[in-house]
Amino acid sequence: MIRQILRRVSRRAEHTVLDVLCVYLTQLSRRKEGRAPFNGEELRLVYHALRSQHLGGTNGEMVGAFEAAFAAAYGVPYAVASTSGTAAVHVALGALDLNPGDEVIVPPITDMGTIIPILYQNAIPVFADVDDTYNMDPRDVERKITARTRAIIVVHLFGNPCDMDAMVEIARRDGIVLIEDSSQAHMTSYKGKYVGTIGDIGCFSFQQSKPMTTGEGGMTITWNKAFHDRMKLFADKGFARKGWGPRSYLFHAPNYRITELVAAVGLAQLHKVQRVVRKRSELGRYMSERLAGLKGVIPAPVTPGAEHTFWQYPIRLTDRDPRDLAAALREAKISSLPGYTGEPIYLCSESLHSKKTYGDSQFPFTSQYSSGTYEYEEGLCPNAERLLDQLLCIPWDESWTRRKIDGVVDIIQRFLSASTPTSISVASPLRPDPRPVTTSRPDSARERIAIIGCGRIGQWHLRAYRRHPEAAIVAVADVDFERARAMAAEVGANAYRSHSEMLAYETLDAASVCSVPSTHHNITIDLLEAGVHVLCEKPLALTVAELREMLEKERAANRLLLPAFKYRFHEEVESARRLLATGSLGRILTFRIMFGGQLDMSGTWYVRPEVSGGGVLMDNGSHSIDLIRHLLGEIGEVTAEATNSQSYGVEDTGKLIVRLEDGAVGTVDLSWAMAVPSRAYLEIFGEHGTILADVEGMSYKFGTWKDWKRLPNQTGWEETFVRQAGSFLGAIVRKHPPVVTSEDGLRTQILLEAAYESIRPRGGAPEPLQV
Numbered sequence: 001m002i003r004q005i006l007r008r009v010s011r012r013a014e015h016t017v018l019d020v021l022c023v024y025l026t027q028l029s030r031r032k033e034g035r036a037p038f039n040g041e042e043l044r045l046v047y048h049a050l051r052s053q054h055l056g057g058t059n060g061e062m063v064g065a066f067e068a069a070f071a072a073a074y075g076v077p078y079a080v081a082s083t084s085g086t087a088a089v090h091v092a093l094g095a096l097d098l099n100p101g102d103e104v105i106v107p108p109i110t111d112m113g114t115i116i117p118i119l120y121q122n123a124i125p126v127f128a129d130v131d132d133t134y135n136m137d138p139r140d141v142e143r144k145i146t147a148r149t150r151a152i153i154v155v156h157l158f159g160n161p162c163d164m165d166a167m168v169e170i171a172r173r174d175g176i177v178l179i180e181d182s183s184q185a186h187m188t189s190y191k192g193k194y195v196g197t198i199g200d201i202g203c204f205s206f207q208q209s210k211p212m213t214t215g216e217g218g219m220t221i222t223w224n225k226a227f228h229d230r231m232k233l234f235a236d237k238g239f240a241r242k243g244w245g246p247r248s249y250l251f252h253a254p255n256y257r258i259t260e261l262v263a264a265v266g267l268a269q270l271h272k273v274q275r276v277v278r279k280r281s282e283l284g285r286y287m288s289e290r291l292a293g294l295k296g297v298i299p300a301p302v303t304p305g306a307e308h309t310f311w312q313y314p315i316r317l318t319d320r321d322p323r324d325l326a327a328a329l330r331e332a333k334i335s336s337l338p339g340y341t342g343e344p345i346y347l348c349s350e351s352l353h354s355k356k357t358y359g360d361s362q363f364p365f366t367s368q369y370s371s372g373t374y375e376y377e378e379g380l381c382p383n384a385e386r387l388l389d390q391l392l393c394i395p396w397d398e399s400w401t402r403r404k405i406d407g408v409v410d411i412i413q414r415f416l417s418a419s420t421p422t423s424i425s426v427a428s429p430l431r432p433d434p435r436p437v438t439t440s441r442p443d444s445a446r447e448r449i450a451i452i453g454c455g456r457i458g459q460w461h462l463r464a465y466r467r468h469p470e471a472a473i474v475a476v477a478d479v480d481f482e483r484a485r486a487m488a489a490e491v492g493a494n495a496y497r498s499h500s501e502m503l504a505y506e507t508l509d510a511a512s513v514c515s516v517p518s519t520h521h522n523i524t525i526d527l528l529e530a531g532v533h534v535l536c537e538k539p540l541a542l543t544v545a546e547l548r549e550m551l552e553k554e555r556a557a558n559r560l561l562l563p564a565f566k567y568r569f570h571e572e573v574e575s576a577r578r579l580l581a582t583g584s585l586g587r588i589l590t591f592r593i594m595f596g597g598q599l600d601m602s603g604t605w606y607v608r609p610e611v612s613g614g615g616v617l618m619d620n621g622s623h624s625i626d627l628i629r630h631l632l633g634e635i636g637e638v639t640a641e642a643t644n645s646q647s648y649g650v651e652d653t654g655k656l657i658v659r660l661e662d663g664a665v666g667t668v669d670l671s672w673a674m675a676v677p678s679r680a681y682l683e684i685f686g687e688h689g690t691i692l693a694d695v696e697g698m699s700y701k702f703g704t705w706k707d708w709k710r711l712p713n714q715t716g717w718e719e720t721f722v723r724q725a726g727s728f729l730g731a732i733v734r735k736h737p738p739v740v741t742s743e744d745g746l747r748t749q750i751l752l753e754a755a756y757e758s759i760r761p762r763g764g765a766p767e768p769l770q771v
C-alpha cells in the first residue's frame with residue numbers, strides 16, 4: 001500500500017518536473033528569433049519514448065501511433081513512416097515493383113528527392129515541362145507517355161497543388177500509377193481533398209523547413225491495401241517478420257525505419273500542422289495582395305480549385321534579373337533563392353546530365369533495358385528553363401508577420417524603381433513565351449530586319465518578327481513597289497523596289513528572303529556580302545551548284561544562311577520528334593507524307609520552271625525531305641515519279657520514294673491536282689506503334705493500346721513562323737544553335753536534285769524537268 005502511494009507520488013512529481021521543464025522550454029522557444037517548431041509537446045512525447053527504454057520502431061508504440069494518426073488526419077487507411085521525403089518517394093516506387101528501364105514522368109522543377117529514388121529502382125525519369133503555375137503541364141505529361149510509362153510523380157510545388165483533375169484523368173486512362181509528392185504541400189486542399197490522397201500514393205517530407213517537421217523524416221500514404229503491404233515491407237528490407245525461425249526477405253529493399261524519437265516528434269507536430277499551414281496560407285495571400293499591383297512582378301499563381309499553402313513564396317520578375325533583387329534583399333538580411341534550385345533539376349545532377357549512376361555503367365540509360373535515348377540537357381523543358389530564369393523564392397515560415405512582408409515589398413518596390421528593365425529574352429524556338437510581347441528595348445538595340453518579297457509568305461515573316469521584341473523591321477523590298485509600300489506603311493519601315501536599292505541605303509542585321517526561287521541565289525549572295533544574316537524561303541536555290549556558292553559565301557562572310565523549313569517548328573512535328581526520341585516506337589518500318597489539293601496554278605510563277613525550278617516536287621518536296629531527315633534520320637536515296645495532268649510546264653503530281661540510311665523505305669505524295677482524303681499529312685509506322693500528324697495535333701497508338709491518344713496543338717499554325725523567327729534571332733543574337741542549318745538545306749537540295757535526275761529522260765535536257 002505504502003509502496004503504491006510512493007510510486008503514485010513519484011510519478012506525479014515526475015510529471016510536475018516535466019511540465020515545469022516544458023513550460024520553461026516553451027518560454028525559451030518564444031524568445032528565439034524566427035521559427036520555433038518544437039516545444040513542450042514534443043518534449044513530453046520524446047520523454048515518454050525514452051522512458052519506455054525502447055527506441056526501435058518495430059515493436060515500439062510511437063511509430064505505429066504516428067502512422068495511424070497521420071493516416072487518420074489525411075482520411076486514408078494506410079501510412080508508412082520512413083527516414084526522409086526521399087525515402088517516402090522510394091517507398092512509393094517500391095510498391096510498384098518496377099522493371100529496369102520503366103519510365104516515370106516527373107517535373108523538372110523539384111528537389112532531387114523526387115528523382116533519385118527512380119534511379120535507385122533502375123527506372124528512367126522522363127521530364128514533362130511545366131506551365132506558368134510552375135507545376136507540371138498535364139498536356140506535356142500526355143506527350144511524354146509511352147508504352148514504358150509506369151508512374152507519374154506530380155509535385156505540388158511551393159505548396160500549390162497541380163491540376164489534379166487532369167492528372168487523374170490521364171493516369172486513369174492509361175492505367176498509370178499516380179504518385180503525389182506532397183513534400184511541400186502538407187494539409188493542402190485541392191477541390192476539397194488533401195493533396196497526397198487524390199492519386200494512388202502520397203509522399204511527404206518532414207525535413208526541417210517543411211510545415212510539419214521532425215528534422216528529417218517522411219511518410220507515404222495510400223488507399224490501396226496491396227500497395228500498403230508492399231510499402232511496409234519495402235521500408236523494412238522486405239523482411240516478413242513472423243517471430244522466430246528462418247528469416248524470409250521477400251524482395252530487394254532498403255531499411256528506412258524511423259526511431260520512436262522521430263515518431264514522438266511527428267505525433268506532436270501533427271497536432272500543430274493545421275495551424276502552421278493556415279498561418280503560411282494567410283501570409284502568402286497577403287504577400288500576393290501586396291505584390292499584385294507591381295509592374296513586372298507576377299505573384300504566386302494558384303491552381304484553379306486549389307488552396308496554396310506557401311512552403312516558400314515564388315516571385316516572378318518579367319523584366320528584371322532575380323539575382324539583383326536577391327542582392328537587394330540580402331542587404332536587409334532576407335534570404336532568397338534565385339531560380340529555386342537555380343536550374344532545372346536535370347541540369348543540377350550528375351546522375352542525369354552525365355548519366356553517372358553506378359560506376360561507369362550509365363545504367364539503366366545505356367543498357368539493354370532502355371528503350372530509347374534519354375538526354376538531360378539544356379532545352380529539355382524550355383518553359384521550366386525560362387521560368388527559373390525569372391524566379392525568386394522567398395523561403396519563409398509561420399513566424400513571419402505582415403509587417404515583415406511589408407518590409408520585403410518595400411525593398412522590391414525600391415528595387416523596381418531604382419533599376420532599369422532588362423530585355424525580355426526571345427522565346428525558345430519551340431515554345432514561344434505566351435505573354436504578349438511588349439518591348440522596352442530602344443530601337444538602336446534591336447536587330448534591324450528587312451523583308452524581301454512582300455507576298456503572302458513575306459507577310460507571315462513580317463508578323464512573326466513583330467512578335468519578337470529584339471527585332472525591328474526597318475526595310476522591305478518588292479518588284480511590285482505598291483506592295484512594298486503597303487507593307488512598309490504597316491510597320492513604319494522604308495520601301496524599296498529591289499534588294500540592291502535597299503542595300504545601298506540601309507544598314508541591316510538580318511533579312512528574310514521571300515521572293516520567287518529563281519532570285520534566291522543572287523539576293524542571298526548580295527545580302528551575305530553586305531554582312532546580313534539570311535533566312536531564306538524554300539527552295540533555297542534552283543540547283544545544288546547555286547546553293548554551294550551560297551554556302552561558300554555564308555562561310556566567307558561569317559554570317560548565317562538558314563533555310564525556312566518551317567515544318568520543323570510545327571507543334572505536331574515537335575510532338576512526334578519527342579515521342580520518336582524516346583525510342584518507344586521501336587524500329588521504323590515505313591512512313592508516308594501527303595500534301596495535296598485541287599489548286600489552279602495556271603498563270604502563277606509556280607508553273608514557270610525558269611522561276612520555280614520545278615513543279616510540285618520542288619514546291620513541297622524540300623519540306624518533305626527535310627521533315628523526314630529531321631524526324632527519322634539521314635536519307636540514303638530518293639527517287640521520283642511524276643505526272644502532269646493539267647498540262648503545265650512542270651509536274652503537277654509526283655511521288656518520292658525515300659530510303660533511309662537505316663533501310664526503312666517510305667513515300668511522299670504531292671499534288672496540285674488531287675486533294676488528299678486523309679486528315680494526317682504525316683504517318684510513321686514503327687515496330688511498336690504508329691504516329692499520325694496533322695496541322696491540329698498528333699495522334700499515336702502503341703500496339704498494346706486499344707485507343708489512339710491525341711495531343712492537340714496548343715497554338716495555331718501561325719505560331720510556327722514566330723518560332724522560326726525566334727530560332728533565327730536566337731542564333732544571331734545569342735549564338736544559340738539554330739534548329740535548322742544551311743547544311744540541312746544543302747542535303748535536302750542534293751536529295752531533291754537526285755529525285756529529279758531519276759525521272760529525267762535519258763539524254764534529255766539537263767535543265768528543269770519538262771514532263
Ligand SMILES: Cc1ncc(COP(=O)(O)O)c(C=O)c1O
Pocket residue numbers: 084085086087110111112113114155181183184205206207216217218
Ligand atoms: C518536392 C520534394 N520532394 C522530395 C524532397 C526530399 O525530401 P527529404 O529532403 O526529406 O529527403 C523534398 C525536400 O525538399 C521536396 O521538396
